[in-house]
Amino acid sequence: MPVSAPEVITLGCRLNIAESETIRTLIAGRDTVVVNSCAVTNAAVKATRVAIRRARRDRPLSQIVVTGCAAQIDPASFAAMPEVDRVVGNADKLLSSAWEAYDAVVVSDIMAVRETTPHLAASFSQHARAFVEVQNGCDHRCTFCAIPFGRGPSRSVPAGAVVDRIAGLVDAGHREIVLTGVDLTSYGHDLPGTPTLGLLVERILCGVPALQRLRLSSLDSIEIDDRLFDLFTGEPRIMPHLHLSFQAGSDLILKRMKRRHTRVQAVAIVERLKAKRPEIAIGADLIAGFPTEDDAMAADTIALIADADIVHAHIFPYSERAGTPAARMPQVAHALRKARAERLREAxxxxxxxxxxxLVSTTQDVVIEHPGDHGHAPNFAHVNIPPAARPEPVEGRVPHATLEPGQIAPVRITAATATHLIGTRA
Incomplete structure (x- = not known):
């Protein structure tokens, strides 16, 4: 009987996407389904369980393995699920030995991990962009967050290894690279000489001249230093798109979250960035209904969307995570959290x-994604390129080549919906 192809189901962040490609390499040739879980909210953990049950229904004879943050934080609950054959922790999931073992639970002490290494995947077959982990873990303790217990202490990949990894991915045909990490702006504090994220970006751009586009995942705005600021505003190969971990627009709530920035600082960094490079698009994480939040505090967060010109918002109702300080604070009613999140989403x-x-009537250089009819602009706007909008061949003119996933194509924007752009190849 032929062996079913391995499958990796990825939930959560871009770092999980990067790690899933290595897992795909490690389980090649096995009749295995891996659920790479997320634990950022209770809803994410619930989605992991739904994915596990669906995987068992779809692949009744395959081995089902759960890994990722939810598995690391609470391995026993996943091991107890009848659909699950094995649980593998975050510190183990990138090791070939973990996938060759037969133990039902392989979960090491994540807090004892002190280094991280480049992944094994040679390319990202499922993605037009390639994701490269340069940092993992977090040394901060925001009062709402359980992720440090799933990822462990902050640790960085040496710059030379990062440059080699990116050079290999570019040689494999990837035109856009995304740097990922749990606390990306803490990069380098654990390495000799304590290099910064800005220094790493400079080395990448210098060491891989063939790299066309570099994008950074979520950043802590308070840690954007002058070097990183100058790169974002002056280097055309760095995409004009920043996702900032703002979380709230009320100073009192930020203090109770144990964030390290104020509202004024959040707005100021956006104003400085856009003054130097106006096309920069700002994304942000925002939490609705954090403990003790009142109507005025919620209004401050709604106002932040306009004040910080947030166009890519990730909005979550507050989710109490067991063992975190915020879970012991006076809670906002669930219905009110949901209502405030909806108002945030509307704004x-x-x-x-x-x-x-x-952006209508502009031309955007779009990284084409599978199956070739859509992609993302440098500012991370989603662009659809419907077949009907593509120019027909004209006698005496060389026809436009078919759009292939992974290529960068200039697209003239002809219309916009509430969620995406529509265009035709320029």
Whole structure:
């Protein structure tokens, strides 16, 4: 009987996407389904369980393995699920030995991990962009967050290894690279000489001249130093798109979250960035209904969407995570959290729709994604290129080549919806 192809189901962050490609390499040739889980909210953990049950229904004879943050934090609960054959922790999932073992639970002490290494995947077959982990773990303790217990202490990949990894991915045909990490702006504090993220980016751009586009995942705004600021605003190969971990627009809530920035600082960094490079698009994480939040505090977060020109908003109702300080604070009613999150989404959607409309008649260089009819612009706007909008061949003119996933194509934007752009190849 032929062996079913291995499958990796990825939930959560871009770092998980990067790690899933290595897992795909490690389980090649096995009749295995791996669920790479997320634990950022209770909803994410619930989604992991749903994915596990669906995987068992779809692949009744395959081995089902659960890994990722949810598995690391609470391995026993996943091992107890009848659909699960094995649980593998975050510190183990990139090791071939973990996938060759037969133990039902392979979960090491994540807090004892002190280094991270480049992944084994030679390319990202499922993605037009390639994701490269340069940092893992977090030494901060925001009061709402359980992720440090799933990822362990902050640790960085040496710059030379990062440059080699990116050079290999570019040689394999990837035109856009995304740097990922749990606390990306803490990069380098554990390495000799304590290099910064800005220094790493400089080495990448210098060491891989063939790299066309470099994008960075979520950043802590308070740690954007002058070198990183100058790179974002002056280097055309760095995409004009920043996702910032703001979380709230109220100073009191930020203090209770144990964030390290104020509202004024959040708005100021965006104003400085856009003054130097106006096309920069700002994304942000925002939490609705954090413990003790009142109507005025919630209004401050809604106002932040306009004040910081947030066009890519990730909005979550607060989710109490067991063992975190925020879970012991006076809680906002669940219905009110949900209502405030909906109001935040409405404000964010209106801001995004207006921004997208402003891009009509521009030309955007789009990284084409599978199956070839859509992709993302440098500012991370989603662009659809419907077949009907593609120019027909004209006698005497060389026809446009078929759009292939992974290529970068200039697209003239002809229309905008509330969620995406529509265009035709320029």
């Amino acid at each position: 964010a959607a209106a801001r995004k729709a207006a921004w997208l409309a402003s």
